[in-house]
Amino acid sequence: MATVELKRRKKIINDLPEVSDFTNVYFYVNHYNVDQEYIQILDELSGLKDEIISKWLNITTRTYRNYKTKNVSLKDNTKEHLVLILSLYKHGLEVFNTKEEFEQWLTTPNLLLDHKAPMDYLDTVSGLKFIDNRLTAIEFGENV
Template identity: 45%
Template sequence: MEIALKHEKVAEIPAVNDFAKLFFFLKDNDINWRYFKYFRDISTLNDEITSTWLNINSKTLRTYRKPESNSKDNIKEHLVLLISLYKHGIEVFGNTEAFDQWLLSENKFLDNQAPKDFLGTITGIKFVDTRLTALEYGDNV
């Protein structure tokens, strides 16, 4: 994943299910505007979708991409988990476009909801990540 290596700390973001490492990553790193910009670079989805996941509006999301910005800790945690999920999704699907397409597609194994509909909460991100792991092992998801 070439784009991840362009950001110095992104390669170090732990897996969604590694709670202790995630806790210390969040504690020990300055999750700043660069992470918001990085997420925009790895996703093909628009700001409206991303801001919905972060429970903020699009204007606030754009503000968080500016060097002088500062966001709340819960938003930073949510963002880091989304980046971790994307790292996993790109690994499973081979590229961002295929992963984003899967996120947007209704899925009969998810009660005909799209995986993107679950990403507004930490628990939802963890759920979608478990579905990615299931796909890796041959499950229909």
């Protein structure tokens, strides 16, 4: 990947609003061109299977793969959800310091989350907010 592209992707991630900042999420989605590049960033950042990410975005795996490979216009609700997931990843990486540790926490069933993995909550905006709150709790020393 070219240095210019890496800088651009890093800027995209740095500019993402926090999950809890709904006003800025709204304006971000409406003022930035949330497109295929964001899908590619999530795909590279997460390293998870297409089936998992497409479930989070409430789209079919085939649609997700089309979004990854073709310059197709995303629906507004998909753009918003995508920005929120990327913001959650940004927060998770800040809390856990490594992608591996964050994804281990994200994918492991948790007694304090009704024996569900945190990733099981990412298919709704309220679920994303809930998991983001759990990340904040971890930052302040709670067991989650």
